[in-house]
Amino acid sequence: MKAAATKKISSMRLARLRRDVLEANLELVRRGLVLYTFGNASGIDRDEGLVVIKPSGVPYDELKPEHMVVTDLSGAIVEGNLRPSSDLPTHLALYRNFPGVGGVAHTHSEFATAWAQAGRPIPCLGTTHADYFHGSVPVTDELTAQEISGDYEKNTGTAICRAFLKLDPDAIPAVLVRGHAPFCWGPDVAAAAHNAVVLEAVARMAYYTLNLSQNAPPLPRALHDKHFLRKHGKNAYYGQSSKK
Amino acid sequence: MKAAATKKISSMRLARLRRDVLEANLELVRRGLVLYTFGNASGIDRDEGLVVIKPSGVPYDELKPEHMVVTDLSGAIVEGNLRPSSDLPTHLALYRNFPGVGGVAHTHSEFATAWAQAGRPIPCLGTTHADYFHGSVPVTDELTAQEISGDYEKNTGTAICRAFLKLDPDAIPAVLVRGHAPFCWGPDVAAAAHNAVVLEAVARMAYYTLNLSQNAPPLPRALHDKHFLRKHGKNAYYGQSSKK
Amino acid sequence: MKAAATKKISSMRLARLRRDVLEANLELVRRGLVLYTFGNASGIDRDEGLVVIKPSGVPYDELKPEHMVVTDLSGAIVEGNLRPSSDLPTHLALYRNFPGVGGVAHTHSEFATAWAQAGRPIPCLGTTHADYFHGSVPVTDELTAQEISGDYEKNTGTAICRAFLKLDPDAIPAVLVRGHAPFCWGPDVAAAAHNAVVLEAVARMAYYTLNLSQNAPPLPRALHDKHFLRKHGKNAYYGQSSKK
């Protein structure tokens, strides 16, 4: 009976995750980050080791929770009749390597993608950036021809992890895959989508800023820290949830 | 009786094509590619040699399937009381010369048009481009004064064909007519409109990218091929339709 | 009785003009050319010598045909309880000097205004421009301090007329008032608003084009003429109305 109860809770949690993953995917569309089917968001149930992700290439207005695909951390399909997003192996690499990550969002949002195509990290030029990303948003190295012809999507994940060898993925929850587009993440799939939306705004404003002043200086470190820490960590005082 | 049945099937197919052509024209409007009546999309029934195209200068919110104009490949009107889009001869040139083309879409979408006005091919700077266009999107040569004063719209089609003498129109389903605007195509009219929408996004991102980095390198060939081929051809693994 | 009948017709025509002027003002809002109340459109009844214009500073969602202000060509109010748009004297100068003009539209649409602020005429870089404006869109000279402190809005009209001393206002139905914003016109108020919308698109595309290629050449004259004349004049063959 105990096992049955556990199983029921787990199944309810998975149903909830399906809905959250669908909702995060729709949020990306509503915010104008996704053209046609150029994006995907996933969430993980760490206790079960199960990942829920959008199916590949299905129009968003037809998507329902039951279309979400459930896989394990190796990518084996556990539930679902549809093929998962082709970027699944990249998501899985992030879940395996970044233990704080509960959700991943990938889009081709236009300004973040332009920075990725230009191969330039997004510098922190203002407090909007500092509120969310505690440092520049890095760019991955180019994949080798072998990495491209091999397990390409998985190797994209490996390249992201390499870019974070000396960075904290919980403090900078986004990366630009060179020549491709951004991947964002967060403690859950809603936060991952939220970070993707903010990243696009930050990318847009950084673009405008450098057009106004090619040598705009990065935000002073003290101010960068101030803004990041008033929203994150134990001394945060923004919003209602952390009210003391 | 056999002839009558054939005729009936053919007539049903044509009715379907009218609806698809109307729908593709409306998709161009919904996606913000068409201001007032600055655009047109057509589809072809290869078996009948009949082309269905939007009438010229009619407001989109009044358009109905029965307003679509049906012509043969020489441009002679077979059905319809309205004058066809003035760009019809350009569409016909594409149908006559590119056997894989089932639909054509022409817009003055603003970023693709800016590239056409600048006379610059759109280089492949990222995977979004590579997913759809297997190479730079080319620009036509200038028409001669004689070509302009002669059968201008037909000669525009000829210029497009010249730009593809060494290119595969099925792998690069778009062109920039110099000083004018883009023409896109695809296996059917829905694909042509879809490609027009993606071309505009690609044109926009390429514009932003070059503003961020004037010498942004083209996507490495291996990555370009990888992305094009994961969506197209016999080894494609994106989306659901080609699931094995 | 004859006089009464004439009066009735004239009054019906004026009621129609009120509705058309209101509708043109609303079209400017719908197309995103007007922020708050930064714009105005007017129409003229040439037979009566009466001008109908939007009142000054009234929110658009409260505007009704009866709020439109009717004046004569000297600006004296003939009907209406509200103050007319403060730019009325500029509109009147255009009606008095350009006999082909039946409607005027003024906006601060952002890209056309940027060209006006930069003091640069908009060159014809493509066929979209050529379809509507048979030459560059000119910029007025600076007003003198005396013209500014005097009858400013009327003198703005005079400056526009000076800019057209050697240009045909029927072939180039728009101007950029230096440091201010565009004025557009046409055979009626709907055409004036339509031209304002197209001018903004043309201004935007010219901006993008020059960012892509600082020395983008103007459209060759033959092509410019071809496009203008396929939409305008006795040999036009675009749209349905001129179908032969």
Next chain:
Amino acid sequence: MKAAATKKISSMRLARLRRDVLEANLELVRRGLVLYTFGNASGIDRDEGLVVIKPSGVPYDELKPEHMVVTDLSGAIVEGNLRPSSDLPTHLALYRNFPGVGGVAHTHSEFATAWAQAGRPIPCLGTTHADYFHGSVPVTDELTAQEISGDYEKNTGTAICRAFLKLDPDAIPAVLVRGHAPFCWGPDVAAAAHNAVVLEAVARMAYYTLNLSQNAPPLPRALHDKHFLRKHGKNAYYGQSSKK
């Protein structure tokens, strides 16, 4: 009884202010100036010395008048269960130092923020700017490390006041906080929000203008004065309210 009547009037006025503050916050969202919860607007009741401000980090679609937080000019909460916007001390500094200010609006609107990030004042390049801001929109100096680590939001307010030592806040109702974003104000909270919307449009057009002409000259002083004074002060003749 007299005291009771006074108290009732004051309470009705406060209820009205709550609604106005909520409405101004929603206007910022409707106009696209606010992403998620990145903005806040407040209003003051000068007679009571009470400030009404949006709570921190609450989604806009859940906001009701009763969620607004009421504080005194020292920031002590007088009414409300929610934490006020974290930028409250900046608003208070403006109310304490600028006696003509009845409302304050803060956003991260993208173009104004880009100017703030670039550390460049917005020059007056056209009449749209002159209609609202009687001079360049200034940028604050950098805060010192001590000001950042101390009472940061209050010190931001102090930096704004420093930027206006030789400027009239009633004639230039906006400032760019360096590396952060704009603050705007006005005689009441609706005017503050309205000025924030116009500032963003002005920032956008100034950006486009300088991209078209790096050395675009500021608007001549006489024209700047003309436009500001036709909308403001005793000789204003724009709109209906000041009709003589």
